[in-house]
Amino acid sequence: MGTAQSEADVVVSVEGLRTYFYNDNRCNKAVDDVSFEIRSGKTLCVVGESGCGKSVTASSIMQLLPRLARIEEGSITFNAQSGALRIDKLDRNGRAMRNIRGGEIAMIFQDPMKSLNPVYTVGFQIAENLKYHTRLASRAIRELTIEMLGKMGIPLPEKRVDQYPHEFSGGMRQRAMIAMAMACNPRLLIADEPTTALDVTIQAQIFETMLKLKAEHGTAIMLITHDMGVVAELADEVAVMYMGKIVEGGTVEEVLRTPRHPYTKALLASIPVLGRGRNQQIEPIRGSTPDPYDRPVGCQFAPRCDYAGEKCAVMPDEEYVSFTHRVRCWKHQEVAPDE
Amino acid sequence: MLTYILRRILLMIPMLLVVSFLIYLGLELTPGDAVSYMIPPDLGGQISPEQMEAIRESLGLNKSFIERYFIWLWGAVQGNFGYSLSGGVSISQIFLDRLPATLELSIAAILISTVLGTALGVITALKRGSATDITLTIGGMIGLSIPDFFFGLAALSFFALELGWLPVGGRLMPGYETFWDRLPHLILPATVLALSLTAGVMRYSRAAMLDALSQEFVRTARAKGLPEWRVNVLHGFRVALTPVIVLVGFRLPFLIGGSVVIEKVFQWPGVGNEFVSAVRSQDYPLVMMIALLSVLAVLIASLIIDILTAVVDPRVRL
Ligand SMILES: Nc1ncnc2c1ncn2[C@@H]1O[C@H](COP(=O)(O)OP(=O)(O)OP(=O)(O)O)[C@@H](O)[C@H]1O
Ligand SMILES: [Mg+2]
Numbered sequence: 060m061g062t063a064q065s066e067a068d069v070v071v072s073v074e075g076l077r078t079y080f081y082n083d084n085r086c087n088k089a090v091d092d093v094s095f096e097i098r099s100g101k102t103l104c105v106v107g108e109s110g111c112g113k114s115v116t117a118s119s120i121m122q123l124l125p126r127l128a129r130i131e132e133g134s135i136t137f138n139a140q141s142g143a144l145r146i147d148k149l150d151r152n153g154r155a156m157r158n159i160r161g162g163e164i165a166m167i168f169q170d171p172m173k174s175l176n177p178v179y180t181v182g183f184q185i186a187e188n189l190k191y192h193t194r195l196a197s198r199a200i201r202e203l204t205i206e207m208l209g210k211m212g213i214p215l216p217e218k219r220v221d222q223y224p225h226e227f228s229g230g231m232r233q234r235a236m237i238a239m240a241m242a243c244n245p246r247l248l249i250a251d252e253p254t255t256a257l258d259v260t261i262q263a264q265i266f267e268t269m270l271k272l273k274a275e276h277g278t279a280i281m282l283i284t285h286d287m288g289v290v291a292e293l294a295d296e297v298a299v300m301y302m303g304k305i306v307e308g309g310t311v312e313e314v315l316r317t318p319r320h321p322y323t324k325a326l327l328a329s330i331p332v333l334g335r336g337r338n339q340q341i342e343p344i345r346g347s348t349p350d351p352y353d354r355p356v357g358c359q360f361a362p363r364c365d366y367a368g369e370k371c372a373v374m375p376d377e378e379y380v381s382f383t384h385r386v387r388c389w390k391h392q393e394v395a396p397d398e
Numbered sequence: 399m400l401t402y403i404l405r406r407i408l409l410m411i412p413m414l415l416v417v418s419f420l421i422y423l424g425l426e427l428t429p430g431d432a433v434s435y436m437i438p439p440d441l442g443g444q445i446s447p448e449q450m451e452a453i454r455e456s457l458g459l460n461k462s463f464i465e466r467y468f469i470w471l472w473g474a475v476q477g478n479f480g481y482s483l484s485g486g487v488s489i490s491q492i493f494l495d496r497l498p499a500t501l502e503l504s505i506a507a508i509l510i511s512t513v514l515g516t517a518l519g520v521i522t523a524l525k526r527g528s529a530t531d532i533t534l535t536i537g538g539m540i541g542l543s544i545p546d547f548f549f550g551l552a553a554l555s556f557f558a559l560e561l562g563w564l565p566v567g568g569r570l571m572p573g574y575e576t577f578w579d580r581l582p583h584l585i586l587p588a589t590v591l592a593l594s595l596t597a598g599v600m601r602y603s604r605a606a607m608l609d610a611l612s613q614e615f616v617r618t619a620r621a622k623g624l625p626e627w628r629v630n631v632l633h634g635f636r637v638a639l640t641p642v643i644v645l646v647g648f649r650l651p652f653l654i655g656g657s658v659v660i661e662k663v664f665q666w667p668g669v670g671n672e673f674v675s676a677v678r679s680q681d682y683p684l685v686m687m688i689a690l691l692s693v694l695a696v697l698i699a700s701l702i703i704d705i706l707t708a709v710v711d712p713r714v715r716l
Binding site: 157174176177187 | 625636637
């Protein structure tokens, strides 16, 4: 885990990232001092309540931010085939950024119903990616497109390739999206809640497909999810976000077994865990997330926190409790479960 | 698709029947003797009351209303729309004379306004919030609020009277026959009509384009690393096209019915102009027939819209 591996494994490294939204002269620090690394062949799961900045973090890496948003500080270093690149220094829509997007970093989104263009065939939309990132001739592109669809478990790919998205089911569309994302064999796949819009059985199939790809190609995966069950199943590492900050990060075992942040603990208590039977206690987190334009001072979670004390009026720094396990809480000693 | 079109055309028949029935009812209720606009007026003076009665008999005017309606309808189907009251010309002849002029003006105006309006709408959408956007949007709003006749008269007095670049009105000079001969006459009315339509198309296509660009598949297209032009044109514009087609389609019948004001201002010998004179001289048969023609145009236009929508949007199956 973590530092045991060489630095060469790191595909993307985010350092002190701050991405702010500017709206009516007000500033929303949507992502506020976020750091993490993703290694090849590993899955980082980013979890947290709605609005905590998961998608904005992902969009920052892709430079696909809304117009109102700007990367204020920090660095995003991507280890491309050609060497290390500072993504945050690249022009948003310049050639270098476009070559990375879709080619070396691919992204799939939450709602496969909306993320494919309804007026083009699925094949056309996958081929588009190949056209801009490879030098294949159009015959070869078509063959590869069909092959990708087949690999994603879409039956009769040679027929499906010429169909429109509305002729696909939700699960098949998401497979087509993954086929599109994986077509150019990217080093990093960002999946922003890829299965939220799908039902549970299809969810499992989609994740299986992603795991297979990870194993075959050593793709690094950044998986954004609400679902702790998915985290337990798929993650190598976990980052828990709250109001724009990573409040706790580490390997799955560390974060799920020995949560150090009250928020992580509350999050884990708020979801049913498979296999614990019917009588388990499920406690929703009390209160709700604050208005991002009107944030509490100090620790953002303090108003909802059972452990909150005077110290919490100041934002704690990140503290490492092991090589890989970090937490942003004054009271993490108290929170830690008794060993 | 073909069966769909055929079915739609068949469906038009009952609608036309209803409308034509209403129109016939209108004709029956108008003052005056039905015989007087069923026979050519130049023969009118030579006909004695007995002959009138005979004609009435032979035309079946003594028959019931419903029977008369079907007789009239049968005539209309064969192209016999009756005669205009004022000119005494057969109405079908009037249509033959006037329709080409109106179509020429309308098609020119629709082409110009669609191309120009869509282009401006797309540009303003892509540069939203910029000075270009604000200027064009305000310009469009002013354009929408200036009445056609004022705009027409202003253009006429400036380009035709002041500068003398273009003819004042009309469509044809004696002895000039080809489209190129007519072109100078067409420019002013077509441009004025087109500009008044452009503002609407611009506003509409701007909204459609903004809507398309805010869709998630546009983000997917960007995430693929496609160049901006491809994202905007192939993914944004292509999807914005459908609502624009619908808007333009809905305007077809209005233009086929003739843009009354523009035709009047520019003395354009089209259906609209004829319509004004017909109303003024209480020429009911002609007014009713122009109304029927407009209804037909609405039906045909909605069929065209449906076909075009199916062509550009694969989700629509006919
Ligand atoms: N287009 C936008 N305009 C303005 N503010 C935005 C926009 N997108 C996100 N934000 C703000 O940025 C913050 C982080 O949002 P983000 O979309 O990253 O949340 P998220 O963690 O992905 O939530 P979810 O689980 O609901 O997807 C929120 O406060 C949100 O209001
Ligand atoms: Mg999100």
